[in-house]
Amino acid sequence: MLRFASLASGSQGNCLVAQAEDTIVMIDCGLSLTETERRLARAGLEPGAVDAILVTHEHGDHACGVFDFAAAHSARVYLTHGCHAALRAEGKVTEGVKTVIIQGRSAFALDSMEVHPFTVPHDAREPVQYVVSDGASRLGVLTDIGASTAHVEQTLSGLDALVLECNYDRDMLWNGGYPKWLKARIAGPFGHLDNVDSERLLAALDRSRLKHVIGAHLSQQNNRPQLARAALARAMGCEESWIGLAGQEDGFDWRSL
Numbered sequence: 001m002l003r004f005a006s007l008a009s010g011s012q013g014n015c016l017v018a019q020a021e022d023t024i025v026m027i028d029c030g031l032s033l034t035e036t037e038r039r040l041a042r043a044g045l046e047p048g049a050v051d052a053i054l055v056t057h058e059h060g061d062h063a064c065g066v067f068d069f070a071a072a073h074s075a076r077v078y079l080t081h082g083c084h085a086a087l088r089a090e091g092k093v094t095e096g097v098k099t100v101i102i103q104g105r106s107a108f109a110l111d112s113m114e115v116h117p118f119t120v121p122h123d124a125r126e127p128v129q130y131v132v133s134d135g136a137s138r139l140g141v142l143t144d145i146g147a148s149t150a151h152v153e154q155t156l157s158g159l160d161a162l163v164l165e166c167n168y169d170r171d172m173l174w175n176g177g178y179p180k181w182l183k184a185r186i187a188g189p190f191g192h193l194d195n196v197d198s199e200r201l202l203a204a205l206d207r208s209r210l211k212h213v214i215g216a217h218l219s220q221q222n223n224r225p226q227l228a229r230a231a232l233a234r235a236m237g238c239e240e241s242w243i244g245l246a247g248q249e250d251g252f253d254w255r256s257l
């Protein structure tokens with residue numbers, strides 16, 4: 001059995017929970033300790049049940065709560081060397097937390113879960129994203145990527161579930177109030193995917209096994225839920241209502257494979 005839920009998704013904090021048999025991981029923890037505990041309770045989980053945190057990259061909306069949570073609840077932390085170095089330089093690494101340095105292209109077993117990290121272009125030190133599996137079904141998570149790559153599309157083909165960034169609508173970003181440098185960073189090759197990029201990426205995948213597609217990391221200033229949903233539905237050739245969305249406050253409720 002593989003199931004997953006989101007506690008939060010967006011530039012104010014990201015945290016996804018995935019469970020394979022009796023193994024529970026969080027992918028990122030970009031919330032305070034108390035907020036993470038509150039939202040885990042909402043999802044019906046004790047914080048002590050979380051075995052490990054898989055970290056994608058050091059940006060605060062993904063990593064600000066990682067070591068606080070891990071220290072408080074004896075969770076292991078998995079991250080790349082570059083991400084670890086970046087967090088250490090910011091004074092965000094807590095000594096005594098069991099830390100495992102991973103390679104961006106090497107799959108590994110984490111108790112009952114198979115974890116397959118993969119590298120992405122994003123303006124962090126050594127960013128990765130993850131596919132996790134119980135051996136039968138595979139869930140892919142992809143946010144914080146400036147542009148798709150052949151490697152990413154190969155990795156995400158044939159998944160059973162996909163949580164996919166739809167960060168911004170191009171017109172809303174360029175016509176909006178962000179400073180020019182920030183607009184350029186977001187839209188640049190190491191920034192984020194817009195709705196059209198995500199639609200193209202999804203359309204390029206083998207989608208034959210997909211049972212869940214969820215738009216994630218939507219900008220609250222530069223996107224609208226209905227635009228992201230419509231883009232992903234076009235790629236899937238499905239009803240818009242079939243596409244899920246991950247919210248900043250609510251994340252999304254458990255989905256099972």
Ligand SMILES: [Zn+2]
Pocket residue numbers: 010011014059061062143144217
């Ligand atoms: Zn982010």
Ligand SMILES: [Zn+2]
Pocket residue numbers: 057059122124144
């Ligand atoms: Zn980021």
